[in-house]
Amino acid sequence: MDAAPPAELIVVERDPTGVAVITINRPSSLNSLTRPMMVLLADAIRRLDADPAVGALVITGRGRAFCSGVDLTAAEEVFKGDVKDVDANPVAQMERCRKPIIGAVNGFAVTAGFEIALACDILVAGKDAKFIDTHTRFGIFPSWGLSQKLPRIIGISRAREVSLSGMAITAEMAEKWGLVNHVVDNGEVLKKAKEVALAILRNNRDMVLMYKSVINDGFKLDLGHALALEKERAHSYYNGMTKEQFAAMQKFILSRSSKSSKL
Template sequence: MPPCRDLSSILLRQHVSLSLSLSEIAAAAKEMEPPSTEAEPLILVRKDPSGVAHIVINRPRSLNSLTRSMMVDLAGAFRSLDADDSVGAIVLSGAGRAFCSGVDLTAAEAVFKGDVKDEESDTVCQMGRCRKPIIGAITGFAVTAGFEIALACDVLVAGRGTKFIDTHARFGIFPSWGLSQKLSRIIGPNRAREVSLTATPITAEMAEKWGLVNHVVDADKVLTKATEVAEAMLRNNRDLVLRYKAVINDGLKLDLSHALALEKARAHDYYDGMSKEQFQMMQKFISGRKSQPSSKL
């Protein structure tokens, strides 16, 4: 996880070049919102009647840098929504111009010296345990811890101009939320080594080309597209969506032969455990879907 109290001030003070122009940094600082007159939760949760839940990292004046308490609240939000039967999919986004700029440097000691083995308050651990599909709506910057949170999503939608940056090596912070292992499995080890060891940003367009990002759209369309993806999932059999996500993710931890065996075993368990009534419901669902328009995705 990275330190990032305030992306613009850190980069300028340290004279660190991450292939971000000073004009971009200045624009980010300029467009930060003025202080709010009312205290707002730093992690916002909203549930739509459709079954899509929205989690928003809400600290735009600091480019959504994370404190320890924010990480705990974010982990709790995923845990709570996972247990909520009215929720079928989750869209994760950041308020303002950045998705998440990493860990707040003023809170770094509490983060790095805290109880790192406490899985209940571990954001990425709870995202990994969440049965519901998580769609990341990424705009602006996703820096180190923010990059790791993005990698914990199941689908990524990024705005044009978005940059994914790993600054672990730059600041001497050892990764602990999976970036060193996940990125290489997605974009390939050679690309991942260059990205992480040089702290080179990945643009949204390059991320899409490399298979890291599913969709690249205009920045003001990111939330709309992410919500459309979530709603498309909810038009399917919700129980099977959860089971399908689980077998894909669990299979990725195995070699192909064992992953295929896992799929076969879970298929047998699924059909063996299906009652006559459930089988009839499945047939009815299939019959009803034949008259529905196909998904736009």
């Protein structure tokens, strides 16, 4: 176990631009998670979501791994706890987070680390990144969503092979299969993730939150119900706007249009 206090194993840095970076900081153990680290990570995500100065989150790991999963020396402490305890579950807090989360995956994202990556809205991976599901290898039952999310992203046949055999998904495969958005040189992962976050923050922040919500909520539904959900929220949004808000929106659109025409 690390001598460092748990608080130093989850590092949060807030940038004046509105981007907050959460770093899993246990490189000597490939950023494997103990229960106190999970609680701190979940709490950091919850606090940043509530912070009005923060518009987007980046999650990364220090060293050769993004996160190598649960520290198996602390497995009993983790798995005999309540797996439904959302306050101590970083993935549950990521799923509740209203703000965009970009994963900067350097090196290994294994099992619980893979599940944290899957809970990100956008993924940037280094060329040497590898995504591995070891649940079947170690006899661990998934509880952070890997068994359900991965088939929906890469297809059920590929997901079966990945999870039942424990094969590694390379960065190249991950990009081809639609698991990651960008593959960059290993030293550029965090930089690229911040660039994506800043591109998001240049837009209307309220709409970013609402748009993320309708995409993620609609993805859980069949297409017919998802389209109805979009219509319902659009109706509520426009009917709730005052004349002044419409005028402000039109003024904003015109200002953006004039800037675009000069590019």
